[in-house]
Amino acid sequence: MENQLFYGDNLDVLRRHIKDDSIDLCYIDPPFNSKRNYNQIYNNIGKEDQAQAQAFIDTWTWDDYANQGLAEILENYQGKFTSQSIDLIAGLTKVLSKGSLLAYLIHITLRVVEIHRVLKPTGSFYLHCVPTASHYLKLILDTIFCSQGGDFRNEIIWCYRGGGSPKKDFGRRHDVILRYSKTNEYEFNKNAIRIPYQAEGIGRKDDAMWGKHKGTNKVYKPHPLGKIPEDWWLMNILNANDPERLGYPTQKPEELLERIIKVSSNEGDVVLDAYCGCGTTVAVSQRLNRQWIGIDITYQSISLILKRLEDSFGKGVLEQLKLNGIPKDLEAAVALANKKDDRTRKEFEKWAVLTYTNNRAIINAKKGADKGIDGIAYFQGDKDEPEKIIVQVKSGKVQSGDIRDLQGTITLEQAALGIFISLKEPTKDMIKTAKSAGIYQSRYMNQSSDKIQIVTIKEMLEQKKRLDVRLSLEVVKSAEKQMEVKGKQLELDI
Structure with a gap:
């Protein structure tokens, strides 16, 4: 399979171009209006954002697309939605009313249903989000994965340092990554991601020492490759002078994606990122010899990814890439x-x-x-x-x-x-x-x-x-x- 980069709406791409049971690992970092505080999101305030350009701006409003999405879920479009998903969205509509937060949750529901479809039975799914929405998103993912033989595996907390200190709150210094599997037969390459004991700065002094299990005579010793990371990951965000920095506002460090890709896929497996942004997932997949599919709705992102791949791997990498959705003739350009x-x-x-x-x-x-x-x-x-x-x-x-x-x-x-x-x-x-x-x-x-x-x-x-x-x-x-x-x-x- 060729590596593929799609320019377009990921819902349309998923429905029209990605086959059932074809993806080994999917990671998404969907946009969310993190600059607005929680109460503003909940009360649907902040309409000044509506006039701003969509590219690089994580904003949501209730519009025709939200209405159409809500109808598809409640009417069970093509039998895609579980009864749990339908009941949940119906309930959230009563609780949240039709506003920016509900529009966001409907957007995610439509796409995660398709992601579940395209995952292989051994596939894994990671959703990267901010704490202001993670509790809602977990409910949505539970109704899609857990009701169809899959399971919730981890709530991974990505911890980082930096930034100023608020006057009347604890400093917000973490993101949430929700991990799910489609079935109980999922890939987990624990030896590929082992880290040295105490590598993440917190741990008992005897982490790397031999000892006995409490109440038994069974002796244990540390694994020579290190320990399997806990469900909190201490990794720095990219600072302004970091050589990885591309100027993309929500860019994630390659170290973060490397751990996810190594543990939940093997060389030659297919990795999907349906909101590929500046291309960290596809760049790391390329480096780790995975096949990949990237989707983004803005041409700025597509352009940035092409340049990133060329700068990192040479012009030859673009010759092995299949570009989809980009105008190739005058008719397509006129349509755009x-x-x-x-x-x-x-x-x-x-x-x-x-x-x-x-x-x-x-x-x-x-x-x-x-x-x-x-x-x-x-x-x-x-x-x-x-x-x-x-x-x-x-x-x-x-x-x-x-x-x-x-x-x-x-x-x-x-x-x-x-x-x-x-x-x-x-x-x-x-x-x-x-x-x-x-x-x-x-x-x-x-x-x-x-x-x-x-x-x-x-x-x-x-x-x-x-x-x-x-x-x-x-x-x-x-x-x-x-x-x-x-x-x-x-x-x-x-």
């Missing part, structure tokens, strides 16, 4: 541009920017007026200082005035170059206006470049047209590589 769903209405722009820049640009978060900027990239200028590239995307009607507006934005932002990506074919006046902006030349460029470049989606798809400028990060990496080579040569000379 015309989506009515508010959650994905900006996805066309993100896809266009990141695809054209080979996943190197920074997406404009669009908080407030976007000033005509959909993406920004930086390249090395002649003065060895970063120069800015402004990227703008249009899916509707275009005209020469759009190019003049972009030219004004370039001046305002003190940028060197502007890229205008259009779904429609540009007019002759647009091309003429772009040409009149002049050219830019840098010693880092193979040839001079138009200061304003017009690129069509058709050219991107059919001619594979991409930004032909070495961006700052690539120049730095090249310099670091040269220093590494020189260092090795010096070692040889010595």
Whole structure:
């Protein structure tokens, strides 16, 4: 099986593309509005979040999707839901009423039912969550797994340090990971995750000593590989200077996923992450020789994962990867541009920017007026200082005035170059206006470049047209590589 990365709604992907009994291990870290306090969630306050972009923002509101999901559960859509799940959601609807928390729980119920279906009988499931919702989520998982021959195995507490201290509360320094098995015949590779005695900072002084079981003459001695970890795991979160850090707000350390993947799967097994975010699960699965399937609804995440895999394992890893849901022809691009769903209405722009820049640009978060900027990239200028590239995307009607507006934005932002990506074919006046902006030349460029470049989606798809400028990060990496080579040569000379 090829490793697969899906761009789209994980419920749709699970239902349409993932076969029954095909997954050995599933880990998910679904978004949750952890920035809101518990009472606000419970009382459905915080409607100001509704207008924010979906990408990287864990927010929930009661909308048509929640109504549809509730109907599917209560009406037992295609016979997928257990009577316990139906009764639980019906009861929670009375207790919580139709608001953000219930919308979140319905979202999770729909997807965990599909995850249970695709797990092999020997499969395991891990759900990563915050304490404000873990008690509700455990009830939901019990009704799905325990009622069908599976079982609850552990409530794992991931403990970490850092952050400020609240004035009137104990500091919140843990996440919850709920572990379930589909049957009692599940994988648990205990020797793969043993740790040294007292390795996690807490333990009796005699942990590693020989001794007798109390009340017996039976002698025990510590295992030479160490002990099996308890259900609390002391692992640091990623700090700002950590080399793993990718800038993704909910990024988890590879150490955490490594333990989960090692204990509940073997080499060659299939690992699924249905909310793969910045790709920690798929990156660790790749390193540990597991097959994997990743799903995410935002193209920023897909782009970040592709770049992470390429940086970690080389470009060859992308050639062995099957990408699904990403526009491969003009018809698919038009369909993406015309989506009515508010959650994905900006996805066309993100896809266009990141695809054209080979996943190197920074997406404009669009908080407030976007000033005509959909993406920004930086390249090395002649003065060895970063120069800015402004990227703008249009899916509707275009005209020469759009190019003049972009030219004004370039001046305002003190940028060197502007890229205008259009779904429609540009007019002759647009091309003429772009040409009149002049050219830019840098010693880092193979040839001079138009200061304003017009690129069509058709050219991107059919001619594979991409930004032909070495961006700052690539120049730095090249310099670091040269220093590494020189260092090795010096070692040889010595």
